[in-house]
Amino acid sequence: MAASSPPTQDSNLRGMAVSSISLITFAVGANVVFLRIYVRMKRRVIGWDDYTICVALALSLLGTVADVYQVANGAGRHIDTLTPAQLSEFIKWTFVEGVEFVIGTCFVKISVCGFILRFISKARWNMRYFIYILMGFLIVSTLSLVTALLAQCRPLKALYILDIKGKCYSKNVSIAIAYVQAAINVCTDFICAGLPFFVIRNLQMKRSLKIGLSIIMGLGIFTACFSVLRIGFLYTNYSTDVTYDNLVNVVCAVLELNLGIIAASIATIRPLFVNLGPMVRVSSDNIEAPYSSNRPYVRNLKASKAGRKPTGILLNRMGITKTTNTKISQDFQEASEERGW
Template identity: 30%
Template sequence: MAQDRSLEVRAVAAVFFALATVATILRCYVRLVLVKAFGWDDTIMVLALGFFAMFSGCMIGGSIYGTGKHLTQLTDHQRTTAMEYWFLCDVGYCISSILCKISVGIFLLRVTVHPVHRIAIYVVTALAVIFGLMFWILLLAQCTPVSYFWMRLSTTHPVSGSCINMTVVIAALYIFSAMSAIFDLTVGILPIFLVRNLQMRRDVKAAVASLLGMACIASVAVLVRMAYVETLRNPDFLYATVDIAVWSNIETGLGIIAGSMATLRPLLRMIHPGTSRPSYNNNPSNPRTRTWPNSHTQRKDILPLSSMTHQDRHQTTPGTIHSGSATEVGPGLTASSVGTDDDLSDNELIFQKGSDPYQNHISVRRDFRVTSSEFPV
């Protein structure tokens, strides 16, 4: 068994803080520049990143002084300093975890309409926040005075004080971990129901559900960490509890990364425009056909508005819009002039020559707008 795990502690803290920082910066770019709708969920996520920075920084500082090493390898000063960093890690972990869950909850509430779904989000978020705050208060009050938490390992400067039974702390951590796992699983599964009935291609629907549901992966770290909770009883505290520190950092980092990635769809649309609306392929050999992307099927019997006679203009045909019909553009809607009710442009409505009813062409003035609603996520 390794005698020094301090490098492992530093590496995990540095890597996940760097990834969380990049994800949060991209989120801020999308919300401030692309969408121009920086909201409370974004502000709270930035605060969560700030406390995660405190958590990760204290992990790195603690590893320099002794976290990941056996107490017998450390001086008195190293022991107490590493334990003080551990205490600050607890504070940073709790606050960043709570803020991350609040941010994800607010974000999902912005894109959720169904009352049952909204109630589920309110309930799991409230439970996670309440139990998180209770655990945080318990950590602050577990020792009297607070400094006794780290000074109790000192052999040269003994300090009088007391701490509550470790069983209470362990039980509280189990409960908080369970609430965190329930929250992560709920917000990870719920997006499947959110996008199930949306009118979009199946591949885009799967991508959106995946982005929204990425918070589910944080629950894996929570469940793994629960296997190491009992190590809090070990007298060789700084070495035995490395796994708790590492998986707590992974849990919070994944939560921030997933919560930020869920907002990046506008950035993906900018990089790959095909993800926002379908592109079309016209077949020169058969101008009456159109191929949908990612599909081997073709749309047929598409008629141009300009090729319809006065009598035919009043008939409903697939892929056409009645002349003179208007569509309303409301808040949050984007409009584009297209030629059909299924997002066809005028240039894509190809008339097949030789069709009897449409030999006599007349010009029809077409003033219409087709709107599509795309709320930013």
């Protein structure tokens, strides 16, 4: 007895859930990026890491539009319930989202690398070279993957227009490209998420502030987790009921990109939530060094009669650090100036 086809669906709750997740996470990311640009422009320290995250946000907007059109053309429904026109539109917008996702995640990671470079002094050339090599690898691998996606059918319209005959990749080649892209994403996600820990630990600041910044900047680990999870659902791209089975994969991709944008930007808006006024008040009788509000500085307190070392208080726009060394580290000084903190 032949199996009956799935019944026609009056509502598409699965698809609506995907659209909602995409719209909400994009809206949150857009607001965080807006605040980031506001802070950077206010402090006049805007840089190319800010511009690249704006490009990533624009690509995320394109992905959100693609998600909405996919749902409007049957994503979340069984493929047997779709018309040929709906299936064609679904495939087209799935392709658009795939290309957008590859380029968007690349720009997010380049922005993260640019932000981390603000912390590193030029003397630490080995770390800086490693980050430049990582960015070069991201650019080359992204261009290669995008080229592979654009070349999967000749002509490309044969991919989504069912009436056009063309020469396309075999199923095995398409699966291999998908897994290579996912593997690159996982590796680079974890590298970008781990880099801040190696940089922050060398900065001269309070331990509690180091921990807080490490947690904030380490939010990229959640992005990497979604990247790993997405690998487990790549097989749904080639399901016989792809419009119904592929939604989990789509959700993972949406969260990976949009949470990556949020994680890459949230550390930059910290100045909005801290007191930017004087961090500490010291009696003028105990101050030997003049105060400068434009850059980090050290107030040297007079040594006590007991012969102890002079104790310094490192004041900056991020917090207060007590130190027995009145010389500010080159890393921290340059990082504070460049970040405008």
